[in-house]
Amino acid sequence: MLKKALSGLKIVEYGHFISAPYCAKLMADLGAEVIKIENPAEGGDEARRHGPFPGDVPHPEKSGLFLWLNANKKGIALDITSEAGRGVFHKLLKDADVFVANYPPLRSEELGIDYETLSKVNPQLIVTSISPFGQTGPYRDYKAYELNCQAAGGVSVASGDPDREPIALPMFQTYYQAGAAAAGATMTALLVRDKIGRGQHIDISEVEVPANNLVGQHLTTFIYRGLTGIRKGHQGGYFNYPTCCLPCKDGYICLVAPQVAQWKRFIELMGTPEWSKEPRYRDRREMAESYPDEVDALLIDWFKNYTKEEIFAMCMERHIPFAPVRTVDEVAHDRQLEARRFFVELDHPEAGKLKYPTTGYELSKTPVQLERAAPRLGEHNQEILGGRLGYTAEDIEKLTKK
Amino acid sequence: MYGLEGYRIIDFGTAWAGPMSTQLLADMGAEVIKVETQGRLDGLRMGRPIVGDDIAGGDEGKWPNLQPAFHALNRNKLSITVDIKTEEGLALIRDLIKISDVVSDNFSPGVMDRAGLGYDDLVKIKPDIICVSLSGVGQYGPLRDATLYANTIMALSGLSSLIGYKDEPLLGMSAVAYGDANASIHAAFIIQAALYHRKMTGEGQRIDLAEAQMGSSLMGEALMDYFMNGRVAKPQGNRHPYMAPHNNYPCEGEDKWVSIAVKTDEEWQGFCEAIGNPAWCRDRKFADAKSRWENQEELDRRISEWTIGQENNDVMELLQAAGVAAVSCLNTEDQYFDPHFNERQSHIEIEHPLVGVESLYGIPWRLSETPGDIHRPAPSIGEHNDYVFGELLGKAKTEIERLVKAKVIY
Known part of the structure; x- marks a missing residue:
C-alpha cells in the first residue's frame, strides 16, 4: 500500500457547499481521515442540491459538485444541535486533530461550533473557521455569497469590459481559494502544535484571501503609481502589447510576450508582414495603450487561417509563449493531463462510474489518491457511531433520524 | 513563537508563483533564503524605480531594490547572490541545502537538474530534503516544454474559456494573474503537508506542481457536468445556475x-x-x-x-x-480605505530602508496562537550574504571577500 502524507490525522468537517469541504478534501486526498457531519433535517450538505446531475435530474446522491468535493471522506448524518447529537459530536472531537466548518460567526455560536465552545471540549483541537468576512471587523456579520466575495475581494473589477459591469471569475473561485488557504493554515497549526502544546483557532475570510493573494500585489503598485489591475475586456493588464485573447479559426488564442524577442519571433512566424515594419507597430507600449484594437485586427487577419492547435504547435516550436484557450471538453481530453493521470474513475452506488478531476500536484513518495467515492448521507453512521463510539443500533436510529 | 519557526527554505523562485508560495511560509516564520545572482535578475527586480525621477535603465535592472511588486512578494525573506554556474558557487548552495528543509523553484522543467540541483542530486547530500517545483504544465508530459505565464496558464487550464458575458464573444482575460496565485496558495499547503509527513516518518520527497493543472482542478463542477452530460460550459457573466437577482x-x-x-x-x-x-x-x-x-x-x-x-x-x-x-x-484603492479591511489589517506597514514606510498586503490566514507577521522588508539584492555565508556556513570574512572578488558570490 502506498504511503500517505497525512495518514493518522483525524479531521471532523461540518462543511457545506464549497470552502470547508474543499479544505477537508485537500487533506483527505493526502490520507487524512475526514468524518463529514451532515444535518439530516436539512437534507445534508447543500452541494447535494447544486448539481450538475446526470440528465439534469436532481438527486441528493448524484450531484457532481458534491461527489467531487467529498470523495475520500466518511459521512455521518447527525443533528449536532440536539442534546444527544451534541454529545456524540463532542465525543468525536475529543479524538480529532482538526475541526473545519464554514458558517459565519453568529451562526457558529448558535450551532455550538465556535472556538470558545470547542476548545473546552478538546484544547488540542485546531478549529478552522471559514466565513465571508472573517471573525472580526465591521462587516463580520454581513451576508455574502460567492458573487459578493469576488466583489469585495477586488476580483470582479479585474474582469469584464471597462465601461460595463464587472464580472466575477467563473464558478466559485473565492471559495476554493479560501479552502486552500484554510488547508495551508491548518497545516501550520498542526506543525507547531507540539511546540506550543495546544490547538488554536484559524480565521479565514473568503473576501480577504483573494484580496491579499489574488490582487494584493496591486496594493504596493497603487501606493506608488496609482490604480492598476482594472479590467480591459479581452486585453490584459500588462504595459506592453500583446496581452490579450483573440479569435482564430476554431476558437481563441491567449497572447502574452513579456520579452521583446518573443514578439519578434512571432512577427517572423507571420512572415514579417509589411505593416510590422512601420514605426507605428514597433512601440509595444504605445500599441498597448493607444491602439490595441487596431493591432488586434491585423493579428486576427493572420490567426483566422489557423486552428488554435496549429498555432500552439508553431509557437511552441519557436518559443513563442502563446497558448490556446481550452474549452471544457478539450480539458477533459487533454493529452498533457492524460499523461499525468489527472482524471481518475470512481464508482458510486447511486451515481455509477464517473471520471473525477484530481489535483495539480504530484508527490513522489506519498501520491494523492482518490480511493473512495463520496459518502451517501449517513453512510458511515454504523461504522463511526457504532463501531468506534460504541452506540447501540437503537441509539444510532434515534440520533440520525430526520 | 512562529508557526514555522526553525524551518529553512532555499528559494530559487522568480516572478510570482514561486515567490508568493514561499512568502506565505515566510509570513509564518520560516527562514526563506532567496538565491539570486547579479548576472540574471528576478524579472520583478526590473522596471522603473519606486522613488526618484531617474527612470532610465529600469528595464536593464538598474533599480533592483526599488520595485513595488518585488517588495510585496518578497517581504520577510533573506537574499543571497551566488553564481551557481561556477563550481564554488554550486558547492556553496549545496552546503546550504545540507542545513535546510525545503528547496523551491519555478524554473522551466530541467533547469534545476542541469544545474546539479535536481532532487536526485540533492537527496544524496540531504536524504530528507523536500524539493518543490512549480511549472506551467508540470515536469513531464508532451507539453512540458511550453513557455507559459499566468494568463496562458489560465487559458490552458480551461478557466479562461468561461470568462465573459453570456452569449457574447469570449473575453478570456482577467487582470488577476489567477494562474500564478492559485498555484502559490496550493504550493504553500502541499509543502507543509510534505513537512508534516517528514516530521512523522523522517522521509523527504519531490513535489511536481503543474499550474495549469491546478487551475483545471478548480473546474470540478464544469468537468463533472461534461462527464455526466457531455455539456461544454460557456461564459455566464455574473449569472448563477438558480439565483436571481x-x-x-x-x-x-x-x-x-x-x-x-x-x-x-x-x-x-x-x-x-x-x-x-x-x-x-x-x-x-x-x-x-x-x-x-x-x-x-x-x-x-x-x-x-x-x-x-x-x-x-x-x-x-x-x-x-x-x-x-x-x-x-x-x-485596490477602495480596499485600502475601507474600515473593515483596515480593522483586519488587510494591509500592513513596514519600514523599508530605501523608501521609508510602505504598505504591503496582509497575511491571508489568521492563527490565534501563532499569527505570523511582516517582520522584515523585502531584501536588497545580496543583503544577507554575510549572515548566510558567514554565520550559517561558517566562512571566514577573508574567504567571503575572495568569493566576492572571484564573482562566485555575485
Missing part, C-alpha cells in the same frame, strides 16, 4: 458598482421592503425564485434603475440591514 449594479461615481445576490424568498422579501416595495416588486414575473431567474434581465434593469445615483456603500448597508447579500465592488 445575481449581478453587479451601477452606482454613483466612476466605475462604482454593488453586487446583489438573492437566494431565498425571505431575502427577496427583505430586498423589496428595503427598497420601499415599488409596484414592480409585486409583478408576477418576480413572484418566486424560478420566475425571477427566468426574468432576470428585466429584473436587472429594474434594480439598476434603483441603484444608479446611489452610493454603493449606502446600498450595501441598507440591504445588509434587511438580510440581503449586497456588497460593494471594491478596487
Whole structure:
C-alpha cells in the first residue's frame, strides 16, 4: 500500500457547499481521515442540491459538485444541535486533530461550533473557521455569497469590459481559494502544535484571501503609481502589447510576450508582414495603450487561417509563449493531463462510474489518491457511531433520524 | 513563537508563483533564503524605480531594490547572490541545502537538474530534503516544454474559456494573474503537508506542481457536468445556475458598482421592503425564485434603475440591514480605505530602508496562537550574504571577500 502524507490525522468537517469541504478534501486526498457531519433535517450538505446531475435530474446522491468535493471522506448524518447529537459530536472531537466548518460567526455560536465552545471540549483541537468576512471587523456579520466575495475581494473589477459591469471569475473561485488557504493554515497549526502544546483557532475570510493573494500585489503598485489591475475586456493588464485573447479559426488564442524577442519571433512566424515594419507597430507600449484594437485586427487577419492547435504547435516550436484557450471538453481530453493521470474513475452506488478531476500536484513518495467515492448521507453512521463510539443500533436510529 | 519557526527554505523562485508560495511560509516564520545572482535578475527586480525621477535603465535592472511588486512578494525573506554556474558557487548552495528543509523553484522543467540541483542530486547530500517545483504544465508530459505565464496558464487550464458575458464573444482575460496565485496558495499547503509527513516518518520527497493543472482542478463542477452530460460550459457573466437577482449594479461615481445576490424568498422579501416595495416588486414575473431567474434581465434593469445615483456603500448597508447579500465592488484603492479591511489589517506597514514606510498586503490566514507577521522588508539584492555565508556556513570574512572578488558570490 502506498504511503500517505497525512495518514493518522483525524479531521471532523461540518462543511457545506464549497470552502470547508474543499479544505477537508485537500487533506483527505493526502490520507487524512475526514468524518463529514451532515444535518439530516436539512437534507445534508447543500452541494447535494447544486448539481450538475446526470440528465439534469436532481438527486441528493448524484450531484457532481458534491461527489467531487467529498470523495475520500466518511459521512455521518447527525443533528449536532440536539442534546444527544451534541454529545456524540463532542465525543468525536475529543479524538480529532482538526475541526473545519464554514458558517459565519453568529451562526457558529448558535450551532455550538465556535472556538470558545470547542476548545473546552478538546484544547488540542485546531478549529478552522471559514466565513465571508472573517471573525472580526465591521462587516463580520454581513451576508455574502460567492458573487459578493469576488466583489469585495477586488476580483470582479479585474474582469469584464471597462465601461460595463464587472464580472466575477467563473464558478466559485473565492471559495476554493479560501479552502486552500484554510488547508495551508491548518497545516501550520498542526506543525507547531507540539511546540506550543495546544490547538488554536484559524480565521479565514473568503473576501480577504483573494484580496491579499489574488490582487494584493496591486496594493504596493497603487501606493506608488496609482490604480492598476482594472479590467480591459479581452486585453490584459500588462504595459506592453500583446496581452490579450483573440479569435482564430476554431476558437481563441491567449497572447502574452513579456520579452521583446518573443514578439519578434512571432512577427517572423507571420512572415514579417509589411505593416510590422512601420514605426507605428514597433512601440509595444504605445500599441498597448493607444491602439490595441487596431493591432488586434491585423493579428486576427493572420490567426483566422489557423486552428488554435496549429498555432500552439508553431509557437511552441519557436518559443513563442502563446497558448490556446481550452474549452471544457478539450480539458477533459487533454493529452498533457492524460499523461499525468489527472482524471481518475470512481464508482458510486447511486451515481455509477464517473471520471473525477484530481489535483495539480504530484508527490513522489506519498501520491494523492482518490480511493473512495463520496459518502451517501449517513453512510458511515454504523461504522463511526457504532463501531468506534460504541452506540447501540437503537441509539444510532434515534440520533440520525430526520 | 512562529508557526514555522526553525524551518529553512532555499528559494530559487522568480516572478510570482514561486515567490508568493514561499512568502506565505515566510509570513509564518520560516527562514526563506532567496538565491539570486547579479548576472540574471528576478524579472520583478526590473522596471522603473519606486522613488526618484531617474527612470532610465529600469528595464536593464538598474533599480533592483526599488520595485513595488518585488517588495510585496518578497517581504520577510533573506537574499543571497551566488553564481551557481561556477563550481564554488554550486558547492556553496549545496552546503546550504545540507542545513535546510525545503528547496523551491519555478524554473522551466530541467533547469534545476542541469544545474546539479535536481532532487536526485540533492537527496544524496540531504536524504530528507523536500524539493518543490512549480511549472506551467508540470515536469513531464508532451507539453512540458511550453513557455507559459499566468494568463496562458489560465487559458490552458480551461478557466479562461468561461470568462465573459453570456452569449457574447469570449473575453478570456482577467487582470488577476489567477494562474500564478492559485498555484502559490496550493504550493504553500502541499509543502507543509510534505513537512508534516517528514516530521512523522523522517522521509523527504519531490513535489511536481503543474499550474495549469491546478487551475483545471478548480473546474470540478464544469468537468463533472461534461462527464455526466457531455455539456461544454460557456461564459455566464455574473449569472448563477438558480439565483436571481445575481449581478453587479451601477452606482454613483466612476466605475462604482454593488453586487446583489438573492437566494431565498425571505431575502427577496427583505430586498423589496428595503427598497420601499415599488409596484414592480409585486409583478408576477418576480413572484418566486424560478420566475425571477427566468426574468432576470428585466429584473436587472429594474434594480439598476434603483441603484444608479446611489452610493454603493449606502446600498450595501441598507440591504445588509434587511438580510440581503449586497456588497460593494471594491478596487485596490477602495480596499485600502475601507474600515473593515483596515480593522483586519488587510494591509500592513513596514519600514523599508530605501523608501521609508510602505504598505504591503496582509497575511491571508489568521492563527490565534501563532499569527505570523511582516517582520522584515523585502531584501536588497545580496543583503544577507554575510549572515548566510558567514554565520550559517561558517566562512571566514577573508574567504567571503575572495568569493566576492572571484564573482562566485555575485
